[in-house]
Amino acid sequence: MTDMVKVTIDGKPFEVKKGITILEAAKIAGIRIPTLCHHPDLDVAGICRICVVEVEGMRTLQAACAYPITFPMDIKTNTSRVRKARRVNLDLMLAEHYGDCYTCVRNGKCELQSLSSEYGVDRYRYPSVIKPKYAIDYSSFSIVRDQNKCIHCKRCIRTCIDLQQVSALETANKGHDVEIQAALNKPIAEVVCINCGQCINRCPTGALRVKDAGDFIWDDIENPDKYVVIQTAPSPRAAIGEEFGYPAGTTVTKKLNAALKRMGFNAVLDTNFTADLTIIEEGHELLERLHKAVVEGDKSIKVPMFTSCSPGWVKYIEHYYPEYLGHLSSCKSPQQMFGALLKTYYAQKMGIDPEKMVVVALMPCSAKKFECNRPEMTDSGFKDVDYGLTTREMAVMIKESGIHLKDMPDEDFDSPIGHGSGAGMIFGATGGVMEAAIRTVYELVTGRKVPFDGLNVTPVRGMEGIKEASLLIENTVEAFRWLEGVTLKVAVAHGTANAKKLMEKLKKGELEYHFIEVMACPGGCLGGGGQPIPTTPEIREARARAIYAEDMGTEIRTSHENELVAQLYKDFLIKPLGHKSHKLLHTHYTPRGKYFIPDDK
Amino acid sequence: MKVKEIVLGPHVLGSGLEKALEITPYEVILEIKDSKIKGRGGAGFPTGLKWQFAANEPEPTKFIICNADEGEPGTFKDRILLTDHPYKVLxxxxxxGYAIGAKQGFIYLRGEYNYLRQHIQNHIDSMKEKGFLGKKILGKDFSFDVEIRMGAGAYVCGEEFALIESMNGYRGEPHNKPPFPTQQGYLRKPTIVNNVETFCKVNFIISKGAEWIREYGTELSTGTKLFSVSGDVKHPGLYEFELGITVNQLLKEVGAEDAKAVQVGGASGINVARKDFNKTISYETLPPGGSIIVFGPNRDMLHALKNFMDFFVEESCGQCTPCREGNYRLLEGIEMLEKGECSVRYLKELITLSEVMKDSSKCGLGQSSPxxxxxxIENFRDEILYR
Structure with missing residues (x-):
């Protein structure tokens, strides 16, 4: 075959596909080449020079991650020349890196640390950094940047600019003074950062991390005057096991429930409950919008409607497409709906003073920290959600409380509002909100279950960047005759780069949809910026499988069948989009724009 | 060995171009290949081969870039060519452009040469008026235009890919190769980047023939070369010598026979001490570059070295580890040597570091800065260690 090339790697002959890199060829050959700046989700940089190999006939060493094989080659990955270069380059990075491993959040999960161990580093070869050079940037609610630990692999830059196309981070200066800066050297809270935290997930060291809420939560748990409630989202439950030695794609919901109760949380509730509520509210909002736009001909109504569950996506559209804010569903995210209800309905029902209540949200997401600190998120009369806590932080809290997750018994969520359906569960995967909405809206409009095998709306599933689906609505019930014969068109995007593609097409008027789901993170929430590190396409797919499996195992698979939600409407909210719903469950957005007023006004 | 005035010598405007348009593009490339000349920027890649690579690309849109980002410490040959002989470059x-099938050329002009911009533009305009540039050149079915693009002062933008990135509107940083610029260059189209002097030379090769140019120089280093001579010499300035000239011969010509050392090829070149003055300046022994910096008997070589390393620490793009951090460590080591704080053992570490930088840096900057x-250090070990 002409598209195959003969290569020799470490003396053994192989035939590989023309155009693949030396790194990929070595992987096929079962030979490990160490890497650092390389990441499976990112464009090739070839800058750390750790993966260098010898190629017969070439004057210098070549970066295996960047060199495409287009002609027969004799490659050597393990010679003294190669080992010397890797070791020296590693030593150079250690010399610019400041910080002790034992005081670092990435201790044990740092790629620089594990490479040092692999290459037997036992001293600093070059004078090491004695004093930190940079102030740590604590400006953001979500992300902490400590440039002293940066080794300039530019994974964060490639994440922010290429993968997410947010461009909040940039490279500044040159030579030894090169720095990663938030745009224009501003604090990160003042730039277009959407808090997605994807940069954190791809940083090989501890230069980027989330702002830790653990200690505040411990203080509240130990304070007898406080009533600490935790709500857990599906994605952390499908991923936190990775921090405790389970393979990716293991759901540990019930063990986690037990652990959280032992840690001292007064109540452990399921965010899926408000995911179901979101579907009810958002589904009705969609139908109301369509009715107003189609039947009443109201030109001020914006269609397509966009989902608003992802706080990264919400901030992205506030920055980059503020003119489209009218398209965003006014529904709060499940986290914030839950907070608002806990400090009103739940507090009332349980007889707890909402002032003494502390609401913690276990989320896969760094942007949730920013979201719960939005000034408008106080509709209960208090801060609706006190702390957004990521999967990684929770893993540390569990570890420091001495709990072995694997030894925990299976326990259920607490009542009375803490249960969700399978539809709420799949919010964690890209396409999940759309699927849950379709399951409910279709049934609402036609009185029948969605015409998909096992209720699995497969066209909106999977890891393709942008997914489209359409559904013909026929034999409608009386109230929705106006939708008879309409083909419902929907789209799903995950990762803001894909969202951008979709938005640009919408802007040009090339697309017509009724409803669009966007999640800021690749893969949806399961790939969130607070999830266990590392992240790869394979790991995200495994988490998605776990989430869909849990949906299949749930008795109730549609949001409107959740009896607790029905009870909530009966007791408290009265009806979807009603007065109380509007007060507690809906919100508004802030146009932010791409640019900032300079300091010298 | 005499001073040869070829590039600097007389040239009838259009004589090269006229002759080129009489033969096929393929024959032009053959002629250049036959001349065996190598790129005059410093890396010494065979010019004809580069053109052939670009010509063979199926993509119809191609570009010519003249690298006038002359930044090597001690070089000023391109500045003089652009000042006194711009029409030869154009x-x-x-x-x-005719040879590879490009309709558009660019001069990437060093930021500090901004004052030359109008001067060059005037020549572009006048050549257009005379029918040597623009549409239907010399009445033939060949159009070619030249635009000037300004650099912003980064040395690394003299590296072809960093230059192209800068022109593409990005941070000027070298790429991984392959793909090479001849495959995906400016706007991801096949592009050749050649030095100012290389383009000047092309006229003579075409008008006088490859065989004629091969009479000058050596077997592997054909033709003449411009040298910007500076430092402790009686007659500094621009010289054109045959390649293969020995350091001794060169020093005699410029009036620096008492030199202690000569830096051949600028800061990224090689330092030559008296014991090696009989070596020839050619691609096979001492790569010529464009700059000859002469050090007189009283120069402090550690000080000179510090000056060079200062430059590289400043001018590394900071992208790859060996160059970003390695140059800084070498400079730090030089400062330790100055203070007498560098052990022989650590000096050995720095020599290892230098070897790794040469072997594993991403582009020519880090590969040549050590x-x-x-x-x-090798030539003046005693002077440096026992100060």
């Missing part, structure tokens, strides 16, 4: 670019460190 004519050479047009010949290259040359001065290695050669000066």
């Amino acid at each position: 004519e050479g670019m047009a010949i290259a 040359n001065c460190f290695l050669s000066i």
